[in-house]
Amino acid sequence: xxxxxxxxxxxxxPLPFCPGxxxxxxxxxxxxxxxxxxxxxxxxxxxxxxxxxxxxxxxFITNAFHGLHxxxxxxxxxxxxxxxxxxxxxxxxxxxxxxxGTHLLNVARRNIGITxxxxxxxxxxxxxxxxxxxxxxxxxxxxxxxGNVEGPMDLCGTAIAAGAAWAYRTTMFDKELPDxxxxxxxxxxxxxxxxxxxxxxxxxxxxxxxKKELFGLLESHELKTGLLVDRPRxxxxxxxxxxxxxxxxxxxxxxxxxTQFDHNIKKQTGIVIAGSAGQKIKSTATxxxxxxxxxxxxxxxxxxxxxxxMTGHSLAEIILSPETIDYTAIDEPDYFVAIxxxxxxxxxxxxxxxPETCILYAEExxxxxxxxxxxxxxxxxxxxxxxxxxxxxxxxxxxxxxDTGLYPPxxxxxAISNFQKQKIADINVKALDAGMKMSK
Amino acid sequence: MGREFLEGNEAIAAGAMKAKCDFFxxxxxxxxxxxxxxxLNLVPGAGGLAIQAEDEIASMGFCIAAAMAGRRVLTATSxxxxxxxxxxxxxxxxxxxxxxxxxxxxxxxxxxxxxxGAEGDIQFTRWITSGGMPLIAVSPATVGExxxxxxxxxxxxxxxRTPVVVxxxxxxxxxxxxxxxxxxxxxxxxxxxxxxSENPMQHYFEKLNEVxxxxxxTGENIARYTTSTHxxxxxxxxDPERIQEMIDHYVDKIExxxxxxxxxxxxxxxxxxxxxxxxxxxxxxxxVAVKQAREKGHKISSLRIKTLYPVPCETIxxxxxxxxxxLVPEMNMGQYLLDIERLAPDSVEVLGVNKMNTYLVSPSxxxxxxxxx
Numbered sequence: 001x002x003x004x005x006x007x008x009x010x011x012x013x014p015l016p017f018c019p020g021x022x023x024x025x026x027x028x029x030x031x032x033x034x035x036x037x038x039x040x041x042x043x044x045x046x047x048x049x050x051x052x053x054x055x056x057x058x059x060f061i062t063n064a065f066h067g068l069h070x071x072x073x074x075x076x077x078x079x080x081x082x083x084x085x086x087x088x089x090x091x092x093x094x095x096x097x098x099x100x101g102t103h104l105l106n107v108a109r110r111n112i113g114i115t116x117x118x119x120x121x122x123x124x125x126x127x128x129x130x131x132x133x134x135x136x137x138x139x140x141x142x143x144x145x146x147g148n149v150e151g152p153m154d155l156c157g158t159a160i161a162a163g164a165a166w167a168y169r170t171t172m173f174d175k176e177l178p179d180x181x182x183x184x185x186x187x188x189x190x191x192x193x194x195x196x197x198x199x200x201x202x203x204x205x206x207x208x209x210x211k212k213e214l215f216g217l218l219e220s221h222e223l224k225t226g227l228l229v230d231r232p233r234x235x236x237x238x239x240x241x242x243x244x245x246x247x248x249x250x251x252x253x254x255x256x257x258x259t260q261f262d263h264n265i266k267k268q269t270g271i272v273i274a275g276s277a278g279q280k281i282k283s284t285a286t287x288x289x290x291x292x293x294x295x296x297x298x299x300x301x302x303x304x305x306x307x308x309x310m311t312g313h314s315l316a317e318i319i320l321s322p323e324t325i326d327y328t329a330i331d332e333p334d335y336f337v338a339i340x341x342x343x344x345x346x347x348x349x350x351x352x353x354x355p356e357t358c359i360l361y362a363e364e365x366x367x368x369x370x371x372x373x374x375x376x377x378x379x380x381x382x383x384x385x386x387x388x389x390x391x392x393x394x395x396x397x398x399x400x401x402x403d404t405g406l407y408p409p410x411x412x413x414x415a416i417s418n419f420q421k422q423k424i425a426d427i428n429v430k431a432l433d434a435g436m437k438m439s440k
Numbered sequence: 441m442g443r444e445f446l447e448g449n450e451a452i453a454a455g456a457m458k459a460k461c462d463f464f465x466x467x468x469x470x471x472x473x474x475x476x477x478x479x480l481n482l483v484p485g486a487g488g489l490a491i492q493a494e495d496e497i498a499s500m501g502f503c504i505a506a507a508m509a510g511r512r513v514l515t516a517t518s519x520x521x522x523x524x525x526x527x528x529x530x531x532x533x534x535x536x537x538x539x540x541x542x543x544x545x546x547x548x549x550x551x552x553x554x555x556x557g558a559e560g561d562i563q564f565t566r567w568i569t570s571g572g573m574p575l576i577a578v579s580p581a582t583v584g585e586x587x588x589x590x591x592x593x594x595x596x597x598x599x600x601r602t603p604v605v606v607x608x609x610x611x612x613x614x615x616x617x618x619x620x621x622x623x624x625x626x627x628x629x630x631x632x633x634x635x636x637s638e639n640p641m642q643h644y645f646e647k648l649n650e651v652x653x654x655x656x657x658t659g660e661n662i663a664r665y666t667t668s669t670h671x672x673x674x675x676x677x678x679d680p681e682r683i684q685e686m687i688d689h690y691v692d693k694i695e696x697x698x699x700x701x702x703x704x705x706x707x708x709x710x711x712x713x714x715x716x717x718x719x720x721x722x723x724x725x726x727x728v729a730v731k732q733a734r735e736k737g738h739k740i741s742s743l744r745i746k747t748l749y750p751v752p753c754e755t756i757x758x759x760x761x762x763x764x765x766x767l768v769p770e771m772n773m774g775q776y777l778l779d780i781e782r783l784a785p786d787s788v789e790v791l792g793v794n795k796m797n798t799y800l801v802s803p804s805x806x807x808x809x810x811x812x813x
Contacts (some may be wrong), residue, residue: 004556012675040659040660041662042661043658043659044659050667057677058664061662062662062665062804063657063662063664064664064665064666064674065505065507065508065657065664065665065666065669066666066667066668067501067531067665068501068527068528068531068665068667069497071497071528072709074493074497074498074500074501074502074505075501075504075505076505077498077501077502077505078501078503078504078505078506078508078509079505079506079508080490081463081491081502081506082463082489082505082506082509082511082657083509083510083657083658083659085659086509086657086659092650101499102498103493103494103498104495105494106493106494106498124771151598169671207678227479239490240484240489242483248481248484248485249485250510254444255442256441256442256443256444256620257442257443257444257445257618258442258443259443275621286445289445289616290445293443293445293618295474298617298618299445299616299617299618300615300616300617300618301445301615301616302611302614302615302616303614304555307470307554307555324616325801326724326725326727326728327725327800327802328611328615328721328724328800329723329800329802331798331802389509398596404715433594
């Protein structure tokens, strides 16, 4: 393989930057770094952000990805995550580091193996010299005409606080820049360089900022240059693979449901179960529906519960039908199972509006709103205390199956045995039996 | 054989895996979060990578880049996340990136009723990003169809090099149904066309509506990709002729294929004077309404559209022939209605049946609006 003498091309013309602009120096240093490392250009992607420095990718003979403002880190990471073999070099300005601040934090934290080159010239050159997150206090820009009243962000310090493995701060006047860039590219994990530059179009003339003043800024900000952190750790994609190999691949296949029983349902039947979080309402309703499926029925389930866990109401709506279920809402329930006061409170309006045709199974101690439904009171709590509090739903539905014969209780039992862990299934099979024996 | 009791979100994940999805990035949001959970568990086993991103913007960024690096990618969110996807969807259109986006719609705007249903992101999805270029959007009505259309969305994305949105909703995503996924007929997998070596450009086409082969970031070639106005070679351009050529290409490759890619279900009754046009979860209310109306002696037909965008104009126009009234029930305040209205002849009365109170539009509400009670 022949040696690459340069990774830049003048095919579309010379670099387009203003005379004296730091970007020019930075990009030529990148070219020298690549020449030093001699990667296959096909394996290198230069990902650029929006801003003057974003015009750079097309001047290289490597792959190029030029995306939205502030999001270049996400594209660079996406490429690396999808294809860890690629050398991904992400070039951006201080503007992009500001708008995409969260991505900077997260790439540092995750340690995804991209190289981030920030050309930091304290303002937005492309849009007319507005202030950025790195504009020094008192710095004059087109949006801080009387001097910046905001404080500048320390980009390396921010990334280091977020966990960056390798971070370097320097200036465009650093003769070692090509070697530093080459070192950054060689890091297996995330590596960044914050290179301070002159913007000769806007920031320098407005603030009389030249080489000497640039170093003065570093001093007044009490910011060190050089390698600020070097603490290698496993790169994200390597750790991801390792972690999956250790812990993944253990998912069990869920059993499929074949019809084993007959049912007794002639039309679409809606059942609402109203209980509390922690009473296993959702999972019990699922088993009940699966019992219906073992009996050849169609089934749907919708749940209603607060976003918090283990507190408040928990409602489940089950539809069983001998035919395809099209309309999945239960406007007029056929059966309503009231298990707890929280459930009743949540469903107050619904209970008040239940039709005469509905049978309402209620725990005997519950206060119910006025309703036209036929109320059947049962000692659900008392029975559950004898078996398990977590089985109150199974107990209530056991009684429902006994009275209505919607489908055989054995089908419910089959769902319990096939879908629950042995220990819990044993308890729930007992609960089902207790529910079927429960009397008023 | 045998059935499972699955929520739509699980079926969507299964559909994606069946379509050989090998990259997923997403951010938690009710009611789409369980897709993130399923995919994080399933994707690495298929040799891929799934990641919870720092936000929706990063989810899209990861996915777009991964798709361009050769992966078959999926992301999933709900309305507020779609808002954050918006700018990157524009990028995906600009760079002709195949990707599948699941939108488990919930009642909005803004945070809205986070755990409740609506299908209010219909026109929003069509016009989701600046510039107004078309994309493909499909709308499932059942858990089984969520599986099928997610699978097909991957094919459409690859075939047309475009983001494809699966417009499901809370009412499908987190509702469980009895379903046998293995019994669902699926077309073969469409593998993306690669750029031709004679013209190795990101956007090489001869006819405007031709879908270019892709130049991927796989280390096998030099690829370019850009968000900025560019020609076929993905180099910036300011030449108005080349700019218009690309814009015409983005439009034509999708719109010209509208009726070819159309998926729909028709239930036609001879001599019907009423037609219901619906999609998504509410099409199931329509089915019940049609049955009830016919039982009462009304003559009524139904068209259920699965590919909402590009609008299958010819299919819709044909269905409207001869009817006097078209009912468009939606779980929003009248969105697809706008497309039906623009396609309806003057002689046809188009009526929306609209509600956004988190409850389904019921069959009786449809019948009442149509004077069919």
